[in-house]
Amino acid sequence: MGILNWFAEAGAKFSAAFLENDRYIAYLKGFGTTLYVSFFAVLVGVVIGLVLAVVKYMAVRKKSFRPLGWIANIYITIIRGTPVYVQMMIIYYIIFNVRGFPAFLSGIICFGINSSAYVAEIIRAGIEAVDRGQAEAGRSLGLSEMQTMKSIIMPQAVKNILPALGNEFIVLIKETAIIGGIAVLDVTKAAMNVGAKTYDYLTPLLIAAFMYLVVVILLTKLLSMFERRLAKSDRR
């Protein structure tokens, strides 16, 4: 019945949850934090993930990379095998338990590290999906392993990687909703705070949900645009 009542009073509730006392500013600030943390976490995740992926790729092909490959595997197994909330607590309360260390930075590091394990597997699979003959053609022309990787394999791998990577970005943005757990004021936490003041949690949470939805839709559009551009060479 709560939901029906809510519809009857939607206008007033919305006004109380969003407009009164300039509460929209709290959402927007929180939303800004969500985007900020997500953006840098994605960056950290892609950089570490790329390194891990290349290490794993090389470990299969070169003996000297094998110990690094093991380390990468252990890292990925641990990160993927434990909950991100637990990781966040450990990073914030134990590893970066330093006075004055900003909580949002702990958040970025935590989500970045967490994401890197998934990104690594996505990138590795994307690299391995590129036809073996491509690397052979590059090497037969005298290009080094790294030059071949950079100019021939990676540009093709990106096409395989992008859809899955976009998915990972979307998951990451939504995952940051738990960052309130280490007292960072993101949009979810902001909504909860408003709810505590107005005794109505549903409206603020719907507003927050709507904001997540908008970014995800925009991001999806952006990614499909990018994919289409990359598909240019497939046209006959």
Add this chain to the structure above:
Amino acid sequence: MIDVNNLHKSFGDKQVLCGIDEHIQKGEKVVIIGPSGSGKSTFLRCLNLMETPTDGEVIFEGKNITAASGAELNKIRQKMGMVFQHFNLFPHLTIQKNITLAPVKLGLMTQAEADKRARELLERVGLPEKAGQYPAQLSGGQKQRIAIVRSLAMNPDVMLFDEPTSALDPEMVREVLDFMKQLAREGMTMVVVTHEMGFAKEVGSRVLFMDEGRIVEQNTPEEFFAHPKDARLQEFLSKVL
């Protein structure tokens, strides 16, 4: 130019090359034929170390490439062009870029020089209008001719062909073979693994027959096809001719 001594290669327990000795002179056109699984592609791929031999050595222009470091090997490969059965053009790059990528990345030419060289080569192979297109827009025969051109752009001393016409529709085989014949006439040293007996007869200066990881017989094309001595070669020729 290429000296192969006691070359062995095995994949796991399976021995693919069982001790090959072979000497290829500058300007020679060596054609390798044999049944599938005889090791002829593996042999060719050992010449530029696409496959690492299990034992034995390959000496190219006086350098032992089986003992070369990574950087030395990359240098040597610049001088050994390779053409693959499945072309292996770079699908994300235009034809022009496919040709210029390696010479520019390796610092052998500026982009402008490489572009000029690419235009000349495309002109020569009759495909100048394809420069801005992508590999997916080309026919198989066109792709293979571009792949040859891509190797030529590096000014190699020898060209290795690994079944260059096997993946082509029959009507496209000729345009590729014609281009290869043209290269042969110009004096390019060539090692060709193929099933095209006509090409072997017409272009080869020497034909090798491989079976079960060994070179069983070799001769000038005239003798090779007219008077095969080995029983396996006789049987093979009776099937393919």
